[in-house]
Amino acid sequence: MAGSPRVLPAVLGIPVVLWQAVFFAAPLIFLVVVTFWQVKSFRLEPAFVLDNWTRILFSTTFQRALVHTFTVAGTTTVLAVAIAFPAAYTIAFRLSTRARDLAVAFLVVPVFSSYMLRIYAWQIVLSPEGITNALLGSIGIGPLPLLGGAFSLQVGLLTLTLPIAVLTLVFAMAGIDRTLIEAAENLGCRRARVIAHVIIPSLRPAIALTATTSFLLAFGDYISPLFMTGSKPPTLSILIVDTVKSGSQWPRASVIGVSMLVMLALVLGLGQFLSRGRAARKEATR
Amino acid sequence: MRTPFLSGDISRRSFLKAGVAAGALTATSRWSSAQADDPKVLNYLSWPGNADPYLVEQFEKENGVKIRIKEYVGGDQMLAVINQSPPGSFDVVLADAEYMHLLHAADFIEEMDPADYPLKDYWPEFQKFPLHWFDGKLYGVMTDFGYLGLSYNTKEFTPKEVASYAALWSEKAKGKVGFFDWYLPSMGSISLSNGNRPPFDIDEAHFEAVKEKLFSLKQQASGFYTIADIFSSLTNGRAQLVPGIGEWITLGLRMNGVPVDTIIPEEGGLQWTESLSIVKGTPKRDLARKFIQYTTSPEGQVKMATKVDNKKSIPSIPGWKLLNETMTKEAEILRMTLTGPNVMDEYKAKKIQFRQLPNQQEIADWNDVWSEFKSL
Numbered sequence: 001m002a003g004s005p006r007v008l009p010a011v012l013g014i015p016v017v018l019w020q021a022v023f024f025a026a027p028l029i030f031l032v033v034v035t036f037w038q039v040k041s042f043r044l045e046p047a048f049v050l051d052n053w054t055r056i057l058f059s060t061t062f063q064r065a066l067v068h069t070f071t072v073a074g075t076t077t078v079l080a081v082a083i084a085f086p087a088a089y090t091i092a093f094r095l096s097t098r099a100r101d102l103a104v105a106f107l108v109v110p111v112f113s114s115y116m117l118r119i120y121a122w123q124i125v126l127s128p129e130g131i132t133n134a135l136l137g138s139i140g141i142g143p144l145p146l147l148g149g150a151f152s153l154q155v156g157l158l159t160l161t162l163p164i165a166v167l168t169l170v171f172a173m174a175g176i177d178r179t180l181i182e183a184a185e186n187l188g189c190r191r192a193r194v195i196a197h198v199i200i201p202s203l204r205p206a207i208a209l210t211a212t213t214s215f216l217l218a219f220g221d222y223i224s225p226l227f228m229t230g231s232k233p234p235t236l237s238i239l240i241v242d243t244v245k246s247g248s249q250w251p252r253a254s255v256i257g258v259s260m261l262v263m264l265a266l267v268l269g270l271g272q273f274l275s276r277g278r279a280a281r282k283e284a285t286r
Numbered sequence: 287m288r289t290p291f292l293s294g295d296i297s298r299r300s301f302l303k304a305g306v307a308a309g310a311l312t313a314t315s316r317w318s319s320a321q322a323d324d325p326k327v328l329n330y331l332s333w334p335g336n337a338d339p340y341l342v343e344q345f346e347k348e349n350g351v352k353i354r355i356k357e358y359v360g361g362d363q364m365l366a367v368i369n370q371s372p373p374g375s376f377d378v379v380l381a382d383a384e385y386m387h388l389l390h391a392a393d394f395i396e397e398m399d400p401a402d403y404p405l406k407d408y409w410p411e412f413q414k415f416p417l418h419w420f421d422g423k424l425y426g427v428m429t430d431f432g433y434l435g436l437s438y439n440t441k442e443f444t445p446k447e448v449a450s451y452a453a454l455w456s457e458k459a460k461g462k463v464g465f466f467d468w469y470l471p472s473m474g475s476i477s478l479s480n481g482n483r484p485p486f487d488i489d490e491a492h493f494e495a496v497k498e499k500l501f502s503l504k505q506q507a508s509g510f511y512t513i514a515d516i517f518s519s520l521t522n523g524r525a526q527l528v529p530g531i532g533e534w535i536t537l538g539l540r541m542n543g544v545p546v547d548t549i550i551p552e553e554g555g556l557q558w559t560e561s562l563s564i565v566k567g568t569p570k571r572d573l574a575r576k577f578i579q580y581t582t583s584p585e586g587q588v589k590m591a592t593k594v595d596n597k598k599s600i601p602s603i604p605g606w607k608l609l610n611e612t613m614t615k616e617a618e619i620l621r622m623t624l625t626g627p628n629v630m631d632e633y634k635a636k637k638i639q640f641r642q643l644p645n646q647q648e649i650a651d652w653n654d655v656w657s658e659f660k661s662l
Contacts, residue, residue: 041392042365061654064661120518127522145461148509148524230509230519231467233661242660246469246653248366 076218088169156224172206205275212271332380383417383559426561430598435555439526451479464525469656471530487645
């Protein structure tokens with residue numbers, strides 16, 4: 001019955017299911033299928049060969065890019081959480097309501113501004129003849145090779161991830177039951193113990209979410225590795241483009257794409273597992 | 287607390303990032319044929335910018351037609367587009383000369399009558415350009431060309447210091463060598479530095495030697511730049527030496543005050559060549575021929591040479607004459623003056639080799655070496 005309260009949600013959910021089927025499941029299946037196809041004379045031809053998989057997975061270029069991309073995304077994740085946590089704590093617990101709203105607004109703006117533009121701005125700031133080196137030069141230091149390397153890459157990736165990380169944690173902290181904090185303080189806990197034993201445990205799912213989001217964004221990013229390091233060394237996203245650019249090797253590029261998706265799914269699963277750990281423990285102690 | 291609402295979002299985002307291949311594939315393979323048959327539309331497959339009004343407006347007015355361009359970036363993409371489009375999608379194609387044999391082998395382009403085009407007005411060196419002829423038959427007409435050598439920051443390096451590709455390995459160049467991120471001109475320059483002539487037709491032993499020499503540049507490299515980034519890298523000093531690029535990049539920068547120049551080192555340089563061909567089976571053969579005639583006419587050639595964002599050398603002597611008469615300053619800047627030193631000097635001095643696709647190895651083999659070098 002259309003009017004039934006049980007049927008209505010199902011009906012409302014149909015567009016979402018259709019959307020996911022058409023724009024997520026179908027392209028994903030196509031991507032996997034293409035990994036077995038062949039390119040002949042720059043034309044993609046249906047086939048069933050494993051050559052693309054063996055050629056990519058056993059190539060040192062792919063293996064190096066994989067390790068590099070994991071290392072870079074892992075570093076960004078640690079830095080993003082480490083920087084975002086105290087920042088979010090200050091915004092959520094130390095600032096007045098007005099200042100907090102202002103801080104949140106300042107964090108929201110970059111999320112909706114062009115990432116590409118922000119990276120170009122960083123190039124001007126960090127380049128050998130850029131603003132930072134001009135300032136350092138005026139006091140007799142440098143020029144320092146700030147652009148093109150691990151430092152500038154992390155600057156770029158944190159530009160992408162940090163505002164989102166801070167916002168996620170601020171909103172999570174705003175939702176913490178303040179009576180728990182007051183109770184801990186009334187029982188004589190110092191601030192550090194409150195953070196360690198009340199705030200962090202309450203935020204566990206949010207921290208896991210922040211970490212996985214940062215990792216996913218950094219892992220798949222193309223712009224920062226390209227413009228902040230000059231593809232040196234290439235990440236997996238860059239390798240996808242390289243594979244297509246010369247020789248139109250869409251099947252091999254799809255192998256890299258599918259491999260990335262598998263790894264992201266694993267990371268996502270890990271994130272979900274970590275956020276569930278808390279709930280499971282709660283259940284056990286009840 | 288579970289966050290199920292986010293899992294779908296994250297998957298979709300990561301899918302979009304990683305699945306760029308599928309999207310781009312669709313983008314390159316789609317070409318609406320709705321207008322392809324219109325007799326008043328010339329369908330033009332070309333590098334970006336070649337249907338700029340500055341170049342084609344006069345032709346459109348004179349012939350009462352519209353040029354409809356499908357742009358590609360790089361010869362591989364051009365081949366992918368033409369392979370994946372239905373016959374009749376294009377009437378005329380502008381391609382780099384090194385891809386001409388692939389277009390010919392795949393039967394995509396028509397034989398042309400040399401008498402239809404002003405080839406006799408070209409510099410003698412270009413009247414019978416080898417990459418355009420197959421079995422004594424003409425399949426493409428040169429429209430413009432340029433050289434690739436060693437581009438350098440003139441504040442940091444003197445012309446004497448960069449007279450040889452050996453400058454790339456100098457202590458001074460450590461961490462300052464930028465690369466244009468395309469295996470062909472970059473590895474071609476390294477092959478030239480190893481004394482290989484022609485640089486792309488080398489046996490396995492010489493290919494291994496090129497690989498080894500390329501890998502020895504690891505410590506020197508500052509990065510691998512796309513077209514979008516090569517200009518800014520030369521401007522901001524990240525790249526102070528770049529092999530395998532040329533005045534198509536440095537001339538515009540220099541005119542904007544950036545201290546850069548290009549030299550053809552003693553080991554030689556490469557020539558890129560753009561050519562127009564008629565696509566096989568087009569019903570608009572006459573219009574395509576007229577367009578190529580227009581582009582190779584003195585007026586069309588001058589426009590080709592002086593297009594604001596991409597200045598090029600032209601093969602037509604009447605084109606040079608018209609340029610010198612009407613745009614004296616440009617003729618000097620472009621080194622196309624009829625008296626005194628000009629761009630033909632390097633060619634006449636036999637310092638120039640054609641940029642060609644690898645002959646004895648697969649494209650993928652060269653590309654794999656390039657990818658490996660980037661990941662070292």
